[in-house]
Amino acid sequence: MFTFTDLPELRARVRAWKIEGLRVGFVPTMGNLHAGHMALIDLAREHADRVVASVFVNPTQFGPNEDFSRYPRTLDADAAGLAAHDCDALFAPTVATMYPYGTGNEVKVQVPDITTILDGAHRPGHFDGVATVVARLFNMVQPDVAVFGQKDYQQLQVISRLVRDLAFPIEIVAAPTVRADDGLALSSRNQYLSPAEREVAPTIHATLLSMREGVRGGRTLAAVEAAATARLVAAGFAVDYATIRRADLGAPADHTRTGLVALIAARLGNTRLIDNLLLD
Numbered sequence: 001m002f003t004f005t006d007l008p009e010l011r012a013r014v015r016a017w018k019i020e021g022l023r024v025g026f027v028p029t030m031g032n033l034h035a036g037h038m039a040l041i042d043l044a045r046e047h048a049d050r051v052v053a054s055v056f057v058n059p060t061q062f063g064p065n066e067d068f069s070r071y072p073r074t075l076d077a078d079a080a081g082l083a084a085h086d087c088d089a090l091f092a093p094t095v096a097t098m099y100p101y102g103t104g105n106e107v108k109v110q111v112p113d114i115t116t117i118l119d120g121a122h123r124p125g126h127f128d129g130v131a132t133v134v135a136r137l138f139n140m141v142q143p144d145v146a147v148f149g150q151k152d153y154q155q156l157q158v159i160s161r162l163v164r165d166l167a168f169p170i171e172i173v174a175a176p177t178v179r180a181d182d183g184l185a186l187s188s189r190n191q192y193l194s195p196a197e198r199e200v201a202p203t204i205h206a207t208l209l210s211m212r213e214g215v216r217g218g219r220t221l222a223a224v225e226a227a228a229t230a231r232l233v234a235a236g237f238a239v240d241y242a243t244i245r246r247a248d249l250g251a252p253a254d255h256t257r258t259g260l261v262a263l264i265a266a267r268l269g270n271t272r273l274i275d276n277l278l279l280d
Contacts, residue, residue: 026143061129
């Protein structure tokens with residue numbers, strides 16, 4: 001596996017692959033990789049001849065009171081895991097490479113509408129940082145296909161709109177959420193949970209399943225959302241939202257029963273967890 005911190009060297013390697021007629025896949029990450037990330041690498045391999053992964057903890061997508069400083073940095077272990085999964089190249093840029101004019105003077109990419117709801121409402125500016133760094137990474141790596149996990153459903157929609165609106169010649173592939181045996185979606189933030197909190201955390205997935213059953217059973221969407229919130233609160237969560245949306249994240253009419261997704265964001269102790277479930 002090649003490892004690059006320098007942009008010209010990365011571009012030279014990708015250019016050489018493309019001259020050979022090889023299709024390049026890309027998986028952007030913030031590191032601290034787990035089985036969910038490796039599933040993205042494996043899926044990228046199905047869609048490409050060569051796979052590049054990036055590891056970069058992006059400061060512009062963290063709010064002032066969020067966990068940027070304590071976000072785990074495990075580059076050596078990440079590199080070993082990627083190599084074991086036959087990743088062809090690791091791009092681990094510095095902040096100076098990603099933001100040559102600094103993080104207060106960078107050109108920003110802003111996706112309207114869907115970035116101000118749900119997580120965007122609870123984390124103002126978060127998706128501006130996501131869109132900005134992903135646009136930069138796309139320009140640096142210049143992949144043919146990029147893989148994003150469905151667990152971050154709103155992020156997936158933001159990136160899909162970004163690619164279409166800015167005409168990036170990149171296919172976006174959505175990877176199914178990887179879960180622990182008890183249903184908890186794999187996430188780097190799960191390690192922040194205490195043992196007691198870890199036992200409670202699968203309630204999120206169980207609640208999503210109950211939301212699906214409520215919709216299929218004909219309950220009003222508002223009643224399903226209220227019941228989900230009450231269940232999470234009773235389990236000890238502080239709920240940001242437990243909601244049902246259309247697949248494009250628009251608000252559905254109450255009689256709608258197809259093309260829906262249930263989404264939850266809730267805090268357990270000091271750890272914020274998100275998850276979702278397609279209801280069809």
